[in-house]
Amino acid sequence: MGIMFWNEEIETLDRKSLEKLQLEKLQASLTAASQTPFYRKVFEDTGVDIDSIRSIEHLQDLPLTTKNDLRLSYPDGMVAVDRKEIVRMHASSGTTGKSTVIFYSRRDIEDWADLVARCMVATGTTPDDVFQNMMGYGLFTGGLGLHYGAERLGCLVIPSSTGNTMKQIQLMQDFGTTVVHITPSYSLHLVEVIRENDIDPHDLSLKKAYIGAEPHSEATRKKIEDQYGIDAYNSYGLSEMNGPGVSFECTEKQGMHIWEDFYIVEVIDPHTGEVLPDGDEGELVLTHINREAMPIIRYRTRDLTRIIPDSCPCGRTHRRIERIKGRTDDMFIISGVNVFPSQIESVLMNVPEVGNNYQIVLDREENLDRLHIKVELYSKMFHGDLKELNRLKETIAEKIRSTVIVNPRVELLEPGSLPPSTGKAVRVIDNREL
Amino acid sequence: MPHQVSVFAENKPGKIEHITEVLSNRGINIRAITISDSGDYGIIKLLLDQPQEGCDSLTESGFTATLKDIIAVKIKDRPGGLHEIASILTKHNINVEDAYGFMVKSHEEAVFVFQVENIKKAEKLLKSEGFTLLNDKELYLL
Numbered sequence: 001m002g003i004m005f006w007n008e009e010i011e012t013l014d015r016k017s018l019e020k021l022q023l024e025k026l027q028a029s030l031t032a033a034s035q036t037p038f039y040r041k042v043f044e045d046t047g048v049d050i051d052s053i054r055s056i057e058h059l060q061d062l063p064l065t066t067k068n069d070l071r072l073s074y075p076d077g078m079v080a081v082d083r084k085e086i087v088r089m090h091a092s093s094g095t096t097g098k099s100t101v102i103f104y105s106r107r108d109i110e111d112w113a114d115l116v117a118r119c120m121v122a123t124g125t126t127p128d129d130v131f132q133n134m135m136g137y138g139l140f141t142g143g144l145g146l147h148y149g150a151e152r153l154g155c156l157v158i159p160s161s162t163g164n165t166m167k168q169i170q171l172m173q174d175f176g177t178t179v180v181h182i183t184p185s186y187s188l189h190l191v192e193v194i195r196e197n198d199i200d201p202h203d204l205s206l207k208k209a210y211i212g213a214e215p216h217s218e219a220t221r222k223k224i225e226d227q228y229g230i231d232a233y234n235s236y237g238l239s240e241m242n243g244p245g246v247s248f249e250c251t252e253k254q255g256m257h258i259w260e261d262f263y264i265v266e267v268i269d270p271h272t273g274e275v276l277p278d279g280d281e282g283e284l285v286l287t288h289i290n291r292e293a294m295p296i297i298r299y300r301t302r303d304l305t306r307i308i309p310d311s312c313p314c315g316r317t318h319r320r321i322e323r324i325k326g327r328t329d330d331m332f333i334i335s336g337v338n339v340f341p342s343q344i345e346s347v348l349m350n351v352p353e354v355g356n357n358y359q360i361v362l363d364r365e366e367n368l369d370r371l372h373i374k375v376e377l378y379s380k381m382f383h384g385d386l387k388e389l390n391r392l393k394e395t396i397a398e399k400i401r402s403t404v405i406v407n408p409r410v411e412l413l414e415p416g417s418l419p420p421s422t423g424k425a426v427r428v429i430d431n432r433e434l
Numbered sequence: 435m436p437h438q439v440s441v442f443a444e445n446k447p448g449k450i451e452h453i454t455e456v457l458s459n460r461g462i463n464i465r466a467i468t469i470s471d472s473g474d475y476g477i478i479k480l481l482l483d484q485p486q487e488g489c490d491s492l493t494e495s496g497f498t499a500t501l502k503d504i505i506a507v508k509i510k511d512r513p514g515g516l517h518e519i520a521s522i523l524t525k526h527n528i529n530v531e532d533a534y535g536f537m538v539k540s541h542e543e544a545v546f547v548f549q550v551e552n553i554k555k556a557e558k559l560l561k562s563e564g565f566t567l568l569n570d571k572e573l574y575l576l
Binding site for chain 1: 442443470472474477497498500
């Protein structure tokens with residue numbers, strides 16, 4: 001008999017008490033936020049009196065926080081505690097080279113681990129499970145986030161990180177891995193390699209996969225489930241709100257519970273900023289009401305979803321959000337890495353041999369994401385030398401790789417071969433089937 | 435010093451057809467052509483009787499083309515003809531980066547066309563060794 005809840009009292013708290021708890025935590029978070037240089041200025045400029053926030057609805061009176069705000073507050077303009085209280089930072093790529101950094105106090109790290117443990121238990125995972133974490137460890141939150149949560153729960157954790165597929169398979173076999181954390185694209189690749197090695201994926205001890213860090217469809221989930229003979233659960237998170245563990249599916253697999261004692265959920269019209277009623281599709285806006293080191297108020301996630309207002313048969317009272325439908329900006333995700341076209345553009349436009357036109361093409365080859373960059377050569381910089389062109393290609397690839405951490409394939413094109421950049425040029429072509 | 439026209443071209447059907455059409459319309463003659471291919475793209479090198487006009491007309495037609503200095507040296511069309519030059523270049527540690535040859539008069543005369551890093555040095559050396567170097571005009575008159 002598995003365990004049903006990690007924190008039954010909180011997870012099944014009646015809505016009224018949950019909202020009361022939210023308000024208390026919101027008020028505390030606003031007080032903490034008002035100590036930070038960024039929010040002190042925001043509250044002053046907009047004339048917001050945080051003491052007047054006496055209901056969750058009053059939150060709508062506060063301005064939204066964007067990724068750009070985070071960038072402008074780099075490195076510590078949103079930090080609410082003393083430097084000595086901070087024990088960890090994570091960072092995600094920024095649009096113009098500068099990262100956005102998130103800080104965590106010791107309590108924040110512990111609370112995050114608790115939240116992730118809550119997610120894992122909601123899918124039926126227990127301390128008896130062997131958890132292999134095939135997500136990147138490092139500045140990216142995907143690896144360490146689940147790692148701490150799985151340890152908190154008491155699983156045997158295999159911190160295998162990304163890549164090295166043969167080693168991954170060996171670890172799965174030797175230690176009887178029952179749960180993996182993986183990107184959907186890597187999962188589709190891994191199963192191919194398993195089969196190539198004459199192993200039937202159904203013969204592995206694997207029972208479930210947590211798939212996240214990339215948008216994917218219900219069809220992809222079904223495919224992964226069939227290929228391995230397992231249950232696959234959708235995971236949602238973003239570093240600004242800790243990382244993974246923000247929202248997770250339970251065994252019902254009908255939308256992701258969002259932990260409302262940690263986050264206040266709003267869905268807004270991305271054009272007007274108006275808050276939409278439950279059930280309407282729009283942009284997800286989250287307020288972190290449980291972080292000491294870095295409270296973030298009304299953060300625009302740019303992710304499109306809707307709130308599922310109905311109660312869930314699993315008994316959790318925290319509402320669910322639907323699978324992420326897309327983005328309200330031009331960010332794309334490749335091999336689990338967030339990339340803005342502007343990052344690639346700024347690299348290209350600093351290479352004198354590159355003309356004005358470029359195109360970013362995303363493909364999936366043998367289940368792995370491929371980033372193709374097509375660039376037009378600037379004719380005046382052509383010196384008739386093939387070696388020079390090959391060197392240029394390598395230089396561009398290396399610069400892009402060091403900026404977005406994805407290895408691109410660069411193609412050099414004759415000027416005029418791409419659609420002109422005037423008007424609405426399509427810069428990103430996504431050929432992948434998500 | 436003679437020149438060749440180097441044209442950047444994506445590896446697609448119809449490229450040579452288009453280039454030769456432009457040159458033909460201008461009455462420009464091609465003495466030699468080579469293609470260096472690098473997968474998606476390559477460089478088409480043309481030895482033309484009017485290199486500047488050829489390069490301009492290709493650029494006007496939307497091609498990415500440039501004039502490149504080369505060395506063109508007359509050699510004997512008989513066994514060992516090219517070896518004579520190669521030995522001298524080797525002796526002076528000059529690396530040939532890109533080269534082709536064509537025959538002018540069967541069993542008598544041929545031309546070896548090549549690129550090196552330091553063209554001036556190679557020219558001086560070959561002249562002092564008694565070789566005949568050709569300029570654009572002379573190449574055309576062959």
